[in-house]
Every structure is written in C-alpha cells, then in structure tokens.
Amino acid sequence: MVSEQQSVAWSLSGFGDEIDHDPRVQVAVLQALGADHIEVRSAWATNVAEMSDEQVARLQGILAENSMSVSAVASPIGKVDVSEDVEHEVARLRRVVEVAKALDTTNIRVFSFFHEGREPDAVRDDVLVRMAALARVAERAGVTLLHENEKDIFGDVPSRIVDMVESVGSPALRLAWDNANFVQVGVRPMTEAYETLRPYVDYLQVKDAVMETGKVVPAGHGDGQLPETVAAFARSGYAGFASLEPHLDEAFTLGGFSGPVAFGDAARAFRSLTDAAGVVTGR
Template identity: 55%
Template structure:
C-alpha cells in the first residue's frame, strides 16, 4: 500500500527517562520530531517554575524537537477540591504551553469515587450522575480560559473518571460545546473499562477526536500491551482516522513496565518496542509517521 497520509509521531517523554535530553534523544532515534511533556527531571509540568520551563524549552529546542501537548494532570482529582485548585493548575499548564510552543493541553474529568486499580468496570451510573453538573460546569470554565489563550484542551478517557465510557465522553463535549475542548482517544483505557473502542464508541465520538494516544490492552485481564497485541482495535482505529483525513499527532504512551493512577513508565527499550509495533500497523495502513 502506498503511503499517502502523514501523521506526526510523538510520545510521553517521561516514560523513557526523567531527563528530557534522554527523552528527546530516544524519540528522535525512533523517528519522532515531537515530545509530549508530562514531567521533566522528576517534576510534573504544572509544578515547574518559570526557570524550569525555560530550561526545558531550551533542551527541547536544542534537540531539534517540538512539543505535541502538555500532558497535564488537570481533572485527575476529586471533585471535593475547590474549583480554584484546578484553575491554578490550568494557569500553569497554559503558561507551559506558551513557553514550550504547544497548542494542546491534555486533561481529565474528575474522579467520581476513589479509583480502584483492580477494577475493570466503568463508573456506576449513579456515581457519575452525582457529580455530572458540577464537573461539566468546571470544564466549561476551563474551555473558556483555553479559548482566550488560543489553546485546545483534549480530554483523555481515563479509567474511573466521569468521562471513562463513550456515552459520558460525548456528554462532555456536547454539553461544554466549545471548539477549545476536543478528545484525546485512548484505546487501552476504553478496553480497561470493558469498552470495545471502535465498535462501541467511534461512530459518535469521531467528529471530536483531535489527538491519538497510542497504547493497547487486553479485555481479559486489562494488561497493557504493545499496539496491535490487545483488544483495543488499533488497526481499525488507524484505518478510521486515515479515512477521516486525520493528520495530527499520534503520541506513544506504552505503559509497558509500570503504571499508576497518575502515569506510567516503560524505559527506553520497551518504549522502542512499542514504537516499532505501532509503526508496523501504520505502515500496513498506508500512514507515514514523521
């Protein structure tokens, strides 16, 4: 198949190493020209001060790389926190996006109960309903701030947050109703709450998908595996995005060595294995990664 579609390859640099110099070197060796920034030197992106942001920007620039997204933790918190807590983190993420030259900020839609890492079911309807109105009100405020800054927020369908299944993800984007809030599609996270991503969610969510986070998982046990080795329908996802004319970022987030509620780690070797697995799928689909 002739490659006539090009996507921009990126990846969560801190899944490789805490040092952004090593992050950029490994990603560059894998053919990526961008890095998704979640943390640097062991400090989360929203906790880096201005000097830290300037140092990070210089490191990435010196490596000849760009930044695909600010992988913030915004919305990975309890709704009982005051609204100002996440607004403060959003302000720092917007500052990071400005300094690092990114037009995207990844975020979430709040824990609705204490997350249970062993559970592979989605939130109960009653647990989600209790927080819905306040969650969507706060997310509307976030979208307004992002719009004023010329930045697009992309919601990730994380496990055990309000937007963990397609129906509630759709509720978020339709209710907020802002072009500054779109979706980061994560196949593995859908699988881990019992959803078949394409079969159960693609048709209604496709118009809002603007960013692809690349990882896969098995329905049987929720284990994260390289792209194409699980039940995340990565092949179908790639084909659907290609056919829809997608030309944005595909960001590797392998989670192959260790992961928690706040992030994951793979190391350089496992990250490389994940990158090669994904490139095999995109090559077969006629998609060039650049």
Template identity: 35%
Template sequence: MDRRPTVRFGGIGDEAAPDLAGQLDALEQLGWSELELRTVDGIWIADLPLGRVTALARTLRRRGVRVCGLASRIGNWASDVTDGHGPEERELAALAERAALLGTDRVRVMSYPNGTGLPAAEWRRRVLERMRRVAAGAGRGGLVALHENCAGWGGASAENALDLLASVDSPGLRLLHDTGNGAAYGYDGFELLRRTVGHVDHVHLKDAVGHGADTRYVLPGAGDARLAESLRLLTARGWRGVWSLEPHLATRPHQGLAADGGTDSGFVAAGRALTDLIEREVLPHSPGWRLVPGGLVRDASVPRATDGRSTDEQVTDEWVAGGPVAGASVAGGPVAGGPVAGASAAREGAVSDAH
C-alpha cells in the same frame, strides 16, 4: 507552507525515561520529532519552575523536537468531582505560561472520578459545571483542553463524551482518544472512536489484553484493543494531527510506576512495533497514504462532495455502515453501526451510567 507529515508520530516522554535527555534520545532512535510532556525528572510540567521550562525549550529547539501537548492533573484519577476548584485553576494558569514558552496550546484533561458515590445525575451536573470553567479558563489562556477517555464521567462512554462536548459547547474543549483505555474501563475503544472521531484532535496509542483490574499492556499489535482498526478509521477520515505513543509498558502514573530510562521501558520497542503494524495492517487499507520519516503523508487531495462532506467522510460512513474502505477488505469483517456521530447527535445522546 506546512511540510510536516499529515500524521506525525510522537510520544509521551516519561514513558521512555524520566529525564529530558533520555526522552529525546528515545524519540531520536525512532526518527520522531513530536514530544508530549507530562513529567521531567518526576516533576509534573505545571510544577517545573519557569526557568527550567525556558531551558527545556532551548534544548528542544536545538534537538529539532516540537512539543505537541502538555499533560495536566485536571480531573484525573487522583482527583474527585467534589474537590475544590483552586488547584485546577492554578494548574491551568501555570500550564498556560509553560505552553507559551514551549510553543504548544494543547493540554490534556480528564473529567473527575466519582469517589464519593454521588448519584449519576449529580455527578454529571458537577462535571459539566467544572468542565465549563476548565474550557473557559483554557480559552483565556490561549489553550485548548483535550478531554481524554480515561478517568471520570466523560470517559465512561461515547454518550457521555458527546454530551460533555455539546453541553459545554466551547471551542476550548475537544477530545483526545486513547486507543487502549477501553480495556481497563470496560468498553470497546474502537466503537467509542467510531462515534466520536469527528471531535478528536489528538490520539494516544497503546494496546492491551484483558479487562478491568486484569488489564495488561502489550506492544502495539499484540493486544485486543482493535488498534489497527482504529488507525484505519483515522486514515479513512483523512485525519491530521499527532499519534502520541503511550505504551504503558513500564510507566503507569496511576499505579506509581515510572520508566528508568533503560531499555526495559519498552518505548523504542513499542515504537518499532507500531511502525510494523502500520505497514502490515493499516497502509494496505489506506489508499493514498505512505510512511515517511516521522509519520504518514496522504498524497491525494480530497475533493469535496456536493453535500459538503469530504470523500474521506463519505468513505468512513460507508465503512462504518458495513462496507470496505475504498474497496479494500477490513480484517475482522464489517463494522456494524451508522455514520459517525456529529454535533447534533451529541445533543441527542442519552447519558449513560459510568463504568
């Protein structure tokens, strides 16, 4: 029987420190035990020799820390949709080996920027072709590719994300939602989550103020990314999985910035601010949920409705349509819109131009 919290708190380690010891120390200060690995000592996880990965796995077991996922460079901000396939195929194979050693099957991917200025329809066609290959390769390696709403075609809008899932149509591809990326990429992150939440397997947590090139990342709860609303939406759904902290206060790989392992990384402060935000603005509107060491537990069982939906799904649909969550008021007033889009809506969704 799995006795872990319903929602487990963790973080992307190199946001706290470059070395594994510093990453684990930061998690320990917060009482968390889920680590998402991107780089160790400045080296991407796919590039670490297998011997080092084996040693990392031993250290993680000794410290009682579980790896909840691995970051890849596939389709990210440093790539282009016109690049050759070889590097991503090699990276996926390398990650499959390392994931097996580390006890995870989740790999973060993106969906290819269009730096060469291809027409929108051609960009979409190429992305879908590439992502079919990625999903198939992930499946062969025993992995699930988690597409993040970040760089690339699929991260530009909810329509594109749902189109991506429906067109690729593979169990090897799911969504990773980042709560703060909308600020930099020009969309409302909460609205994107509202439309895609049924397909989200993993969540990155950050908060931000400003837009586009003027985006500035701040402690959770201090920004305009509608973070608390997003977390309330997830609890209303009875969501299970990992909320992985990626505060971007000192580490932003796309800008060449990296934490030095000191207190200036802000990771621990961000974790504490997140916990405060959850206690203050999420739990009062989330009946049946409570804070426990390392995450959140949902105490009440969820009865099934006669139409096959869970009570959580019905509550979410009512809330998104404008009603409160289980009778509680929602800060900021009702949210306009219809039910959360499902797979059928994904197939009907129009393709929008990228931001």
C-alpha cells in the same frame, strides 16, 4: 489497506517521561525512533503543573538545541476528585497554559474528574461546571484542551464523553483518543466508540490493553482494535499527532513508565500498524 497514492502522514510523538527522567535522554530516544515531537508530562521527575520558570526555560533550551517540537503538554488537570473546589483546577490550568506557551504548543491534555463513592450521574452537573470553567480559560488563552478518556473519571465511556463535550459546547474542548483506556473500562473502541466520538477527536494516544486483565501491551497485541483504529482514522483523513504512551513497565495515577527498550518495542509495534494502513509516521 490504503494505497500509496492515498497515504496520509501523522506526526509521531511520545510521552518523554515514559523513557527517562532526563529530557536529554527522552529526546535522544524519540529521535532515534523517528519522532520530531515530544509530549511533555514531566522532566527531571517534576510534573508540568509543578515546574518552576527556571525548569521550563531549561527544558525549552534542550528542545530547541535538538530541534524537537512539543505536540502537547500532558497535564494532570481534572485528575482530582470532583469535590475539589473549581478554582483549584482553574488556577492550576492557568499555570499549565504558561508552560504550554513557553514550550510553543497549544495542546493541553485534561481529564474530567474522579468521583469516588458517587455514581457518575450524581456528579454530572459538578463535572460540567468544572469543565466549562476550564474551557473558558482555554478559550481566552487560545489553547485547546484535549480530554483523555481515563478510567474512573466521569468521561470514561463514550456516552458520558459525548454528553460532556456537547454540553460544554466549547471549541476549546476536544478529545484525545486512547484505545487502552477504553478497553480497561470494558469498551471496544471501534465497535462502541468510534462513530460517536470521531467528530470530536483531535489527538491520538497510542497504547493497547487486554480486556480480561486490563494489562497494557504494545499496539496491536491486545483487544483495543488498534489495526482497525489506525485504518479508520487514516480513511477519515486524520492528519494530526500519534503520541506513544506505552505504560509497559508500570502505570500510576499521574502517568506510567516503560524505559527506552520497551518504548522502542512499542514504537515498532505501532509502526507495523501504520505501515499496513499506508500511514506515514516520523521523519
């Protein structure tokens, strides 16, 4: 356990649309759990990549009224097949950048492309071309792309993730770390991923999963080595966001849902781990 003198502070956030479609409900629940940040993936059942200027302005107003800041925009960029034309995702990213700037965040979550029917090695060059193009947009815009280790995309296992980040070689391409997603592709996060990937991680997404079934469970209740992960990131001096993405009710291609009660359960499970590691979260 980290002593009180050595404690570190993380900013607690969460995927608001896992709570409710209504951003006012999202904010209320997150604040009740001690969070003063929200990760925006959708509001009023509209994904960030599809929001109108009017919706963005309305959301911005709600967040400002409640003194709620945005930790990241959880975009769907790169969550398409690698056969999609490069410019398709570049154009979508440009729009997401506009949304992120309106919501006053520089963090944008991205993915490294599905490749149905093709082996990862066969699509490597195509993926790198696309990720480099996205990184150039991010560099020019002054934002950071946070690649999530989602299952079934090119960057799902540590070896390909580090290959991608190092090959693109852009300061605008960093990593969002997700323990449950590692478990779902047969990777034990601390044992097989931490040492390789930690230098590139700028953001924590919090969920856990059971190795045998892939079922998502509250933090510390699965095989994602969450207690060890929290302790290791604390020892390393990590002082960024921890964003709750529980997926406790359902999960689907572009997101998941938990509801207010299960989301609260997930937050309390995570708080027990951070307390044990001497990490201060929330307000």
